[in-house]
Amino acid sequence: MDATIVQARQPVKLSLANPRGFCAGVDRAIEVVERALELYGAPIYVRHEIVHNRHVVEGLRGKGAVFVEELEEIPDIDAAGRSPVVIFSAHGVAHKIREEASSRGFQVFDATCPLVTKVHMEVARSARKGEECLLIGHANHPEVQGTLGNFDTSAGGEIYLVESVEDARKIEIRDPARLSYFSQTTLSVDDCAEIIEELKQRFPDIKGPRRSDICYATQNRQDAVKQLALECDLLLVVGAGNSSNSNRLRELAERLGCESHLIESAAAIRGHWLEDKIRIGVTAGASAPESLVREVVARLRDHAPCEVAEISGVSEDISFSMPLGLRN
Ligand code: SF4
Secondary structure: OOOOOOOOOOOEEEEEOOOOOOOHHHHHHHHHHHHHHHHHOOOEEEEOOOOOOHHHHHHHHHHOEEEEOOHHHOOOOOOOOOOOEEEEOOOOOOHHHHHHHHHOOOEEEEOOOHHHHHHHHHHHHHHHOOOEEEEEOOOOOHHHHHHHOOOOHHHOOEEEEEOOHHHHHHOOOOOHHHEEEEEOOOOOHHHHHHHHHHHHHHOOOOEOOOOOOOOHHHHHHHHHHHHHHHHOOEEEEEOOOOOHHHHHHHHHHHHOOOEEEEEOOHHHOOHHHHOOOOEEEEEEOOOOOHHHHHHHHHHHHHHOOEEEEEOOOOOOOOOOOOOOOOOO
């Protein structure tokens, strides 16, 4: 792979997506870890990457956060001689994980995004009524595992995962008159709409959430990419390979005919991507810090003289309060 960036002669029009980067849920999740570190000191255990971004995770690890995948990796007494302080990531967790943390006496702070918690509450409500639910999402994503794990089947209901239109065509349920659908928060808006359309065709009485489960940040970043993809001949998406919303941004641009690459940082830019490109767009997934975008812009400036402008877009003024015990 060619990582060399040769100075191009032609000036480049560089358009920055608006909005891009951190959403309110990610801001909050990072602040939960930072506040816990301030108040309790290291170590603070975080179950799963707090948000899907290596730079964020490494930064917090440097301050004393210890990332684990499962609670069994956490000792009963931490290095400071106390019951461990544990944080659940922004993606949310299954109910049984909360129970396990509580039974082991951990002090828990929950950084689950409130918009993910909304979906947990929706599926839990259906479960209590003994209904069947369809969850639209990606099987291996931690948010989906957490949401599935908040559906208690003891009232006789069931939850099934639907990953594609094909799944929607084939899924078998017991009682179409008592059926609801919900979704992962970070899906492709268009793909999800197609799946819902198919479900409505097959199950006309199916009920959905009052407001889409796809969150405002996912929607706004995809809307911005739709605009950029039409204006640009290359779109760079700053984000981690395991970030669902970042992957959806890259796919969306490609689908609209714009070459697009998902990059963890400026170092991942390949010189041959930039050849003959005079209109380059840059966006960032909801878990990618703005500092990485700035580095990408600097690297592109090394390649060619750039005229940098931010596209117009919706302004986001959403913020979520901190969990009790971490508020100022
Ligand atoms: S992408 Fe949406 S659901 Fe996920 S943390 Fe951000 S605001 Fe919350």
